[in-house]
Amino acid sequence: xxxxxxxxxxxxxxxxxxxxxxxxxxxxxxxxxxxxxxxxxxxxxxxxxxxxxxxxxxxxxxxxxxxxxxxxxxxxxxxxxxxxxxxxxxxxxxxxxxxxxxxxxxxxxxxxxxxxxxxxxxxxxxxxxxxxxxxxxxxxxxxxxxxxxxxxxxxxxxxxxxxxxxxxxxxxxxxxxxxxxxxxxxxxxxxxxxxxxxxxxxxxxxxxxxxxxxxxxxxxxxxxxxxxxxxxxxxxxxxxxxxxxxxxxxxxxxxxxxxxxxxxxxxxxxxxxxxxxxxxxxxxxxxxxxxxxxxxxxxxxxxxxxxxxxxxxxxxxxxxxxxxxxxxxxxxxxxxxxxxxxxxxxxxxxxxxxxxxxxxxxxxxxxxxxxxxxxxxxxxxxxxxxxxxxxxxxxxxxxxxxxxxxxxxxxxxxxxxxxxxxxxxxxxxxxxxxx
Amino acid sequence: xxxxxxxxxxxxxxxxxxxxxxxxxxxxxxxxxxxxxxxxxxxxxxxxxxxxxxxxxxxxxxxxxxxxxxxxxxxxxxxxxxxxxxxxxxxxxxxxxxxxxxxxxxxxxxxxxxxxxxxxxxxxxxxxxxxxxxxxxxxxxxxxxxxxxxxxxxxxxxxxxxxxxxxxxxxxxxxxxxxxxxxxxxxxxxxxxxxxxxxxxxxxxxxxxxxxxxxxxxxxxxxxxxxxxxxxxxxxxxxxxxxxxxxxxxxxxxxxxxxxxxxxxxxxxxxxxxxxxxxxxxxxxxxxxxxxxxxxxxxxxxxxxxxxxxxxxx
Numbered sequence: 001x002x003x004x005x006x007x008x009x010x011x012x013x014x015x016x017x018x019x020x021x022x023x024x025x026x027x028x029x030x031x032x033x034x035x036x037x038x039x040x041x042x043x044x045x046x047x048x049x050x051x052x053x054x055x056x057x058x059x060x061x062x063x064x065x066x067x068x069x070x071x072x073x074x075x076x077x078x079x080x081x082x083x084x085x086x087x088x089x090x091x092x093x094x095x096x097x098x099x100x101x102x103x104x105x106x107x108x109x110x111x112x113x114x115x116x117x118x119x120x121x122x123x124x125x126x127x128x129x130x131x132x133x134x135x136x137x138x139x140x141x142x143x144x145x146x147x148x149x150x151x152x153x154x155x156x157x158x159x160x161x162x163x164x165x166x167x168x169x170x171x172x173x174x175x176x177x178x179x180x181x182x183x184x185x186x187x188x189x190x191x192x193x194x195x196x197x198x199x200x201x202x203x204x205x206x207x208x209x210x211x212x213x214x215x216x217x218x219x220x221x222x223x224x225x226x227x228x229x230x231x232x233x234x235x236x237x238x239x240x241x242x243x244x245x246x247x248x249x250x251x252x253x254x255x256x257x258x259x260x261x262x263x264x265x266x267x268x269x270x271x272x273x274x275x276x277x278x279x280x281x282x283x284x285x286x287x288x289x290x291x292x293x294x295x296x297x298x299x300x301x302x303x304x305x306x307x308x309x310x311x312x313x314x315x316x317x318x319x320x321x322x323x324x325x326x327x328x329x330x331x332x333x334x335x336x337x338x339x340x341x342x343x344x345x346x347x348x349x350x351x352x353x354x355x356x357x358x359x360x361x362x363x364x365x366x367x368x369x370x371x372x373x374x375x376x377x378x379x380x381x382x383x384x385x386x387x388x389x390x391x392x393x394x395x396x397x398x399x400x401x402x403x404x405x406x407x408x409x410x411x412x413x414x415x416x417x418x419x420x421x422x423x424x425x426x427x428x429x430x431x432x433x434x435x
Numbered sequence: 436x437x438x439x440x441x442x443x444x445x446x447x448x449x450x451x452x453x454x455x456x457x458x459x460x461x462x463x464x465x466x467x468x469x470x471x472x473x474x475x476x477x478x479x480x481x482x483x484x485x486x487x488x489x490x491x492x493x494x495x496x497x498x499x500x501x502x503x504x505x506x507x508x509x510x511x512x513x514x515x516x517x518x519x520x521x522x523x524x525x526x527x528x529x530x531x532x533x534x535x536x537x538x539x540x541x542x543x544x545x546x547x548x549x550x551x552x553x554x555x556x557x558x559x560x561x562x563x564x565x566x567x568x569x570x571x572x573x574x575x576x577x578x579x580x581x582x583x584x585x586x587x588x589x590x591x592x593x594x595x596x597x598x599x600x601x602x603x604x605x606x607x608x609x610x611x612x613x614x615x616x617x618x619x620x621x622x623x624x625x626x627x628x629x630x631x632x633x634x635x636x637x638x639x640x641x642x643x644x645x646x647x648x649x650x651x652x653x654x655x656x657x658x659x660x661x662x663x664x665x666x667x668x669x670x671x672x673x674x675x676x677x678x679x680x681x682x683x684x685x686x687x688x689x690x691x692x693x694x695x696x697x698x699x700x701x702x703x704x705x706x707x708x709x710x711x712x713x714x715x716x717x718x719x720x721x722x723x724x725x726x727x728x729x730x731x732x733x734x735x736x737x738x739x740x741x742x743x744x745x746x747x748x749x
Binding site for chain 2: 089091092097098102108109110122126127146148152195196
């Protein structure tokens with residue numbers, strides 16, 4: 001009896017191992033239908049969907065459709081990715097990091113995508129990064145700004161970021177103010193009380209210490225995220241009488257602050273600086289005071305240079321969605337084009353390269369994008385390096401226009417490779433080369 | 436220790452599910468790991484529900500469990516899964532011993548709101564601590580087990596561990612529900628005054644239940660942290676706690692296995708809703724859950740009971 005039992009057990013174990021081997025054989029990375037599958041993860045619901053997620057998803061659809069038809073201008077006038085049709089699997093980023101890790105695994109292991117592009121939330125980026133390395137899947141973070149991404153992932157192989165580090169936003173903003181507001185004596189900040197707002201304020205204050213040491217912090221306010229009503233904070237800022245008010249607010253909170261502060265005359269004689277202000281450019285309709293300094297987290301959206309690709313993106317996006325593409329749309333397009341360039345560099349036309357070939361090709365790559373030429377020149381070739389632009393919003397005869405736009409070169413606002421962004425700013429931004 | 440039929444079933448299911456690691460695709464084992472870990476937190480909610488208390492702040496202990504595992508690795512240099520889980524149970528129990536003194540004086544909505552308040556306090560504190568990554572949280576890595584480093588099979592190890600812990604916890608909680616304390620809990624739910632007249636102390640029964648629920652929930656949090664490799668303050672946010680209450684209602688309090696079944700169903704429905712209707716998955720999830728609540732008011736487990744009664748009648 002004992003003998004038979006143990007033999008049954010052994011047989012069961014063998015069967016189990018055989019099935020496991022079979023299962024792992026079938027889960028090998030491959031788009032079985034000859035298409036190149038890309039997972040697209042962005043906010044389709046929740047507060048970040050309106051300003052960021054949906055414009056990104058729309059851009060992804062526009063670019064991927066056009067790529068499949070071969071309608072993009074050169075150098076992207078070949079069909080699909082490396083001759084393969086692109087199939088997008090779109091997933092909602094809403095719901096927190098635990099759920100995103102689960103859904104990332106589902107994308108890779110159940111839906112068998114060949115690459116993933118996504119993530120707006122910094123928390124999601126930090127949680128996904130080790131999982132992408134574990135599952136060995138090329139993953140492009142297209143928007144999240146946390147400086148910790150490549151501090152925690154010291155030797156990235158499969159994780160890339162085609163968007164810029166948030167450090168760039170605030171160094172750029174500080175330089176712009178120092179150049180355009182030389183008489184500024186004090187500044188104040190109002191930030192959402194979570195990682196993004198806290199980091200933005202630290203970066204900005206430290207950068208100001210070096211580019212404009214005479215300017216003092218007049219007040220700082222940290223209302224909670226999605227608070228919506230800023231009466232008390234607006235009073236506190238009015239009393240402090242700063243020359244400049246800096247805010248990293250985004251989406252609905254940002255628009256609420258613009259409206260409520262405007263109604264109470266907060267911006268009279270003061271300059272409002274919105275580092276994410278570009279997403280609202282078509283929505284303020286003159287409610288943001290003329291002269292508000294806005295940024296687009298890099299040379300994106302309204303700040304994108306005029307070239308064949310940006311012209312194409314604007315025309316195609318407008319035709320499809322009857323709306324202007326904003327900075328998240330440009331960032332999404334940029335990530336897709338980075339992937340196309342890398343895959344086509346990795347294997348001869350019509351062939352599907354392996355994950356390892358794709359990431360090897362993408363490391364340190366230089367590619368064309370609607371925002372200009374992008375170099376993956378930081379975090380050992382895994383982080384894009386670009387300049388940033390800021391400008392003043394003006395509403396004239398029913399149209400939003402940008403004035404006094406100033407661009408700062410990538411070397412002027414980006415920390416050198418291997419340095420932590422915040423420490424670099426604290427040390428006085430050594431090695432920054434500005435023209 | 437003699438095991439009754441239910442307990443044998445629970446342990447056998449645990450073993451079968453754990454062996455599934457060889458057969459099931461990785462995404463499914465990961466989904467089940469998270470579902471069972473959440474199921475453990477839901478057990479904490481259900482234990483209190485049996486005594487008539489609804490905790491809207493069980494995320495507090497889920498978060499404490501997760502952060503203990505994360506911080507133990509990051510700052511104390513402890514990477515052993517068993518030590519970390521033990522630590523998270525201790526941490527949760529200590530906090531529960533203090534909070535329990537206050538909370539067990541309240542019932543019904545007052546208890547629910549106070550538990551919610553405490554979990555939101557933890558959320559607020561964590562969101563303000565920049566050294567802990569604020570709302571972005573931080574990564575958990577390098578988990579070992581009794582000197583063995585699972586390496587690339589780390590997630591498989593966490594799955595097997597979760598199955599084992601869930602099965603043992605289920606057996607323990609089943610015993611508890613059949614013990615005198617378990618029955619006193621039900622009696623408290625029905626009529627607390629009468630329990631006092633019988634000479635039992637509702638307050639101390641509820642206190643010990645509260646502390647026990649906290650420890651079980653912390654296990655769930657710790658396992659989730661190990662599985663996802665990341666913890667963030669969202670774990671203590673009220674919507675997370677709400678999800679636990681929801682899963683508890685979904686499963687019902689009829690059987691100790693119900694929370695695990697409900698959590699697995701919840702995760703499965705959600706992931707397929709996200710896949711097939713990415714733009715309105717919440718609606719699909721909502722309709723499914725609404726349907727279950729309308730047609731199975733006593734939770735999923737009533738399905739099993741109903742068929743058993745029908746069989747008995749025949």
